[in-house]
Amino acid sequence: MKTLSSLLFYILLSSLLSGFRRAADTLSSNGTITYGETLESSGQSFELGFFSPNNSGKWYIGIWYKKFPEIIVWIANRETPLRNSSGVLTITPNGDLAIMNATTGDVFWSSNSSKNEPAIVAQLLESGNLVLRRKDDTTQNYVWQSFDFPSDTLLPGMKLGWNLSTGTNRYITSWKDDNDPSPGDITFRLDNSGMPQFILRRGSETIYRSGPWNGIEFSGSIDWKTVYTRIFVYNNQELYYMNGVVDNLIITRLTVYPSGSVRQLILKQGGFSWTVMDSSMNDQCDDYGLCGANSICKTKSRPICECLYGFVPKSQSEWDVRDWSSGCVRRTPLSCLQDHIKFLKLGGVKLPDLLQFSLNKSMSLKECQAECLKNCSCMAYANSDIREGGSGCFMWFGDLIDIQEFSERKERYIYMRMAAAELSKYIQVYLRTEFEFFFYVGQMINQNIVLA
Known part of the structure; x- marks a missing residue:
């Protein structure tokens, strides 16, 4: 094991020799990434490097679309930013990815793959997945991958849900605000209570749900089979959802926002603006429990809230002013x-x-x-x-x-x-x-x- 001083010397020397900018997709065990340097996926869809949102003075390693650098799809150290641009991304002697302060040697983030395999390289795939793999292994038997640790965005091929064997739960979390990528209080996850359903929460409060899986789809979701596929796997080992690509000329992503919404967006190849194909807030009825208990929300009705058959408003005066929160009660006791x-x-x-x-x-x-x-x-x-x-x-x-x-x-x-x-x-x-x-x-x- 190298001493800290020799490791710092090695990092600084590698940084000087590597040049100011790189266009490779792979970081070798003797390489580094510093501010101004990047990795680019083979088809130049994605780029990895250091960034500081809105010149906040906080520095992160992130992955973004090459053509849309303002859209960050993954962040390594979103909870532990560096306070200046002197950071370095490197592969440690035991085979972990690490973000360090090049001057002090302080480690701000590590992949903690715990494999202790020095013959490791890091590669940014065309899917947007950052992987650690053995140098001579071209299979998908990765030592570590960023797809297992989502930030606020779900990309095609990324699993959202559970590894039931290990108890690992993959879900996406909003930024704290538009300029602060640290984890916010909005989460979007696959709930594993009874039949699975997607739940959007603000803290512990449910603000939207997809409805339970019914064997074909989630009962409250919209299907866009012509644009992207929805892959759902539920067996003894795994429970997860994944977006698939139908047309290679279309790019798609699912992102959760600090405002409290989750949106499925698409971009046609060569386009410059993203289109919202689906959202947790398609209409007012998507607001969780808007009409209160024992009621039904009907988007095309006015008013949109009605008591279920056999029920009446618990407080008619509240319903008269469009406050449905008290819900409905049975007209005839059971x-x-x-x-x-x-x-x-x-x-x-x-x-x-x-x-x-x-x-x-x-x-x-x-x-x-x-x-x-x-x-x-x-x-x-x-x-x-x-x-x-x-x-x-x-x-x-x-x-x-x-x-x-x-x-x-x-x-x-x-x-x-x-x-x-x-x-x-x-x-x-x-x-x-x-x-x-x-x-x-x-x-x-x-x-x-x-x-x-």
Whole structure:
């Protein structure tokens, strides 16, 4: 092991001999990167080097788009910036990447790969992934890779989610603000409670969720198959989401912002402006729990919040002024007697949040209904997987939170527990004339509501 003084001498000498700027994609074990020097990926899509956001006096090693240097997609030392430009990125004698102060030798960041393999090189791949690999190994058996440690951006090929074998959770975190890349309080991660769903949080507060995975997609998300692919893997070893590229002429990234939003952006090759293809804030209904408990948010309605069938506003005066936070309560109390209970089938919705729930992946829908009927606390049920006619059983207990209407997705159903007397009231109100009968049936069909 080299002494600190000899290592510093080696760093300074290597810096002088390496020239002011490099265009290679690989850093060898006897090389360094200092301010003004960069690595460039083989196709010149990405660049790595030192930067100081808005001349803040804080210095970081980052990766950015070669053509858009203002868009930083990864930062090594976002929690431990250098206070001047005298930093150096090097490979230590035991094979770790490290950011050091070239004058004092203080280590500000290390990859901590703990492999103790001196024959290591660092390479910036065309995907934007910075990897440590054995010098003669051209496989993807990397010693370390930046894709395992996301910053605020998800690039194609980067996994967002869990290595269930090791317990590693990869998620993205916003900058503290537009000029400070240290970790902010906005996170976007794949939640592993019941069926997976994406959760956007400010601290511990949920501000958006995608809806649970239903075997095909996340129940509240938009699919852009013609632009990019969504790869979802869920097995005993891994649970992760990944963006794939459909057209090599299109660049895409997913970024979480300090303002509290996450956006999927694309750029056509040769273009100069990014287009937002999807966002956590597509409309007001994406605001988590906007309408309160036991309600549904309908983007195309005015007002956008309505109580679920059989429920009324808990505070009508608040609802009159568009304050829906108190939510809705049942108009008719539920009985535990099974012959006093019916289920209302509501389609085309993002399923309620998984707060108080149970999941049985082997049950049929009929068995799920029977289980819900036997449990007085069960408020609703649904298939957990909609493939091949549906399977699995979700049951919700307590209030139903964050239901959103998607009229174009009628195959997504939830069955809500209702008092049989409540349904009789609907009949008494709407079936006064033959015309009103057909009007009522038509309304139920239009809103995907049927009795079960």
